[in-house]
Amino acid sequence: MDASSRFNVYSVRVTYISLAAAICIEEGLIRLHDPLNDYFPGIQGEATVQHLLTRSTGLKWTDGMAEVVAPPGTVLEGKRPDLVAAVIQQATGQTVREILHERLINPTGWTHTGWMGAAAENLVCDVSPLGYSTIRLGADDGTDRNLFVNARELADWGNLHVNAGMKDGKRILPEKVIRQVTTPVHRSGQPSFGYFWWLKEGQSRHPQDELGATLQDGSFQIFGASGCACLVIPEYRAVAVRLFNSLYEGYDYLADIRGFGDEVMRGLRKGEC
Structure with a gap:
């Protein structure tokens, strides 16, 4: 294992998919308040694209x-990036992968970020209670x-x-796109979400909040399933x-990921001394 090693980041990927959606919204290809039944005929209720991106469709x-x-x-519900990807493809005729390669991955020069359909030497296997290593491959369309991403490109x-969309002094994405995905949507009794990102606002805590208290x-x-x-x-x-x-399952993943954030803050504050 070395700096080129690429890990399956699981649910971390949803922020890449939501960024693709934000690009489409900024370019007028998708409207944030489009009803989901525009894309999925037969859906009842009033859920919109925004509800889908903020885990609150009620479906x-x-x-x-x-x-x-x-x-x-x-209500807070599970993430459905597959539905976001379907909305994007219906609205644009492009896959998530195509949009991100054109607008993000090629302009940044990233070579260790992508959806993998075939094995490669630098892909890290997962370990699980099954007793053997596995590697999850699939469609490469997003x-x-x-x-799979390596540490440097995830950072x-x-x-x-x-x-705000800049890299090495070069404008990669419009600032509005970044603000869009990280601006909280406020709903009574619900946690603060951008587009799939957990956002920290004040000291109020949701039972499923993944953020460290000191952030x-x-x-x-x-946060992704593999940690x-x-x-x-x-x-x-x-x-x-x-x-x-x-x-592996059966551990307190919320304590783990909250502890990660608090440990990072301890390090940052120690560096101020």
Whole structure:
């Protein structure tokens, strides 16, 4: 294992998919308040693209069918990046991969970020209770759980957000796109979300909040099933990432990821002394 090693980042990938959606919204290809039934005929209720991006559609999906279980914006639900990808493809005729390569990955020069459909020497296997190593491959169009990234480019991903779409003095993305994905949507009794990012605002805590208690307001983070994480702390202009490959269950993942944020803050504050 070395600096080129690439890990499957699992749910960290959803922030890449939501960025693709934000690009489409900024370019007028998708409207934030488009009803989901514009894209998925037969869906009942009033859920919109914004609700989908902020995990609050109020829909429960079973075997491809959606049932309204709550008013939009009132409950926290699982992430559905696959539906976001479907909206993008319907609206633009392009896949998530095509949009991100054109607007992000090629302009940044990243060579260790991508959805993998075939094995490669620098892909790190996952370990699990099954007793043997596995590697998850799949479609390379941006719809599957197979985004592999190395540590430097994941940190660069976070840094692109710190710098409002700039990299090495070059404008990669419009500042409005970055602001769009990291601006909180406020709903009574619900946690603060951007587009799939957990956002830190004040001391109020949701039971599923993944953010460390000591993180500065304005911080945001995404966490994946294998333990991978990307944490952005704009006040310190800091990014912290970690890459793990463990699919073991039965541990307190919330304590773990909250502790990660608090440990990063301890290090930053120690550096101020």
